[in-house]
Amino acid sequence: MPVPTDWIEHRRHDRELVGWIRPEGEAFVVVDLLGRERTDAVDWLTAEETLDELGIGYLADPYELLLPDGRRLRVRITEVSPEQIRVKRDDWGAIDIPLLEYTLPFPMPPELRVLDPSAPIVLDALG
Structure with missing residues (x-):
């Protein structure tokens, strides 16, 4: 499945992709690199912080x-x-x-x- 066009890429400071932020109504859902939803609907700042904290270490x-x-x-x-x-x-x-x-x-x-x-x-x- 290709990434839906409404998913917004989130990259860390070195430009490494760490996941996506998926709009859900007025809120957002965090999606990791494996395509798993990692939060319920949250605000934008929480979504960004969640992806930054999550990183990519789980891939190892x-x-x-x-x-x-x-x-x-x-x-x-x-x-x-x-x-x-x-x-x-x-x-x-x-x-x-x-x-x-x-x-x-x-x-x-x-x-x-x-x-x-x-x-x-x-x-x-x-x-």
């Missing part, structure tokens, strides 16, 4: 990908754009593990989610 967090066969794979995000989200199996920096990459649609689909550290991952980097 571990995520889990629910595979079609029901197994869960620990992944890292490698690329985000309004056209797609690319993830790869988390290899913990190993160079001898075959690369498994997946291309997902934007916004973030339900099968990709923030890793729940308490839930066992059935398929790990060596699986």
Whole structure:
């Protein structure tokens, strides 16, 4: 899905895109780089401050990908754009593990989610 034309880009001081501000009536909703709404309707200043505080650090967090066969794979995000989200199996920096990459649609689909550290991952980097 391309970014709707009414979404307003928000960039940090170094011009790095950190998300969008989506108009909703007289208020605004914060949308992160994965296409997730991060606030309810807020005023403009709160929307800007929220995106500035949010930054892009969450892109480096571990995520889990629910595979079609029901197994869960620990992944890292490698690329985000309004056209797609690319993830790869988390290899913990190993160079001898075959690369498994997946291309997902934007916004973030339900099968990709923030890793729940308490839930066992059935398929790990060596699986």
